[in-house]
Amino acid sequence: QTQLVQSGAEVKKSGSSVRVACKASGNRFTYNYVHWVRQAPGQALEWMGWITPFNGETHYAQKFQDRVTIVTDRSMSTADLELNSLRSEDTAMYYCANGGLGDFGHWGPGTLVTVSS
Amino acid sequence: QSALTQPPSASGSPGQSVTMSCTGTSSDVGAYKFVSWYQQHPGKAPKLIIYEVNKRPSGVPDRFSGSKSGNTASLTVSGLQAEDEADYYCSSYGGSDNSIFGTGTKVTVL
Numbered sequence: 001q002t003q004l005v006q007s008g009a010e011v012k013k014s015g016s017s018v019r020v021a022c023k024a025s026g027n028r029f030t031y032n033y034v035h036w037v038r039q040a041p042g043q044a045l046e047w048m049g050w051i052t053p054f055n056g057e058t059h060y061a062q063k064f065q066d067r068v069t070i071v072t073d074r075s076m077s078t079a080d081l082e083l084n085s086l087r088s089e090d091t092a093m094y095y096c097a098n099g100g101l102g103d104f105g106h107w108g109p110g111t112l113v114t115v116s117s
Numbered sequence: 118q119s120a121l122t123q124p125p126s127a128s129g130s131p132g133q134s135v136t137m138s139c140t141g142t143s144s145d146v147g148a149y150k151f152v153s154w155y156q157q158h159p160g161k162a163p164k165l166i167i168y169e170v171n172k173r174p175s176g177v178p179d180r181f182s183g184s185k186s187g188n189t190a191s192l193t194v195s196g197l198q199a200e201d202e203a204d205y206y207c208s209s210y211g212g213s214d215n216s217i218f219g220t221g222t223k224v225t226v227l
Contacts, residue, residue, distance in 0.1 A: 044120060045206050101214065
């Protein structure tokens, strides 16, 4: 069963950018979509968008459309999240999750991104 | 699209059943079979426990069951155990390639 590995915690300044990496162990994503989901401290899960590692097609939640990019390297089985113009409200745990279009079967352990002024 | 509505909390004694709801609209929960449920223990990543309304992934106990009626989906945990104490989130495909999560329900085992 594919496991997802994520990059380490980040501390960023307001206005800067962050890139969070997600890699499938065994060099293969099990399902067709890699989603990114975030969770602010004490808050609910929030879906951000997905990428299909097969062809790099992406789709983003409207809320993040102008600030987020998800990129993939099919040969490396990675699907990374880039979030720009960071603000304090972006402080959250960021999860990658491999699944179908409407579900999230395998989850990474999460990467804590802290945004400070 | 707004988050799906879940009750903030639910509770039950060991061995009892607890049911929690997930209310959306005719554009998400009511429109598609792609409703899923996730269990999240403190400090851990969520875990898929129900997909496509009522299917269980391999390894998930049959104490967990899902259903849907109209715009509301439900998760029932039967034979409640101490390890079931966690946060539970529903999710639905929302059309146009979007997904939506619920507000979450904290389950307490008394």
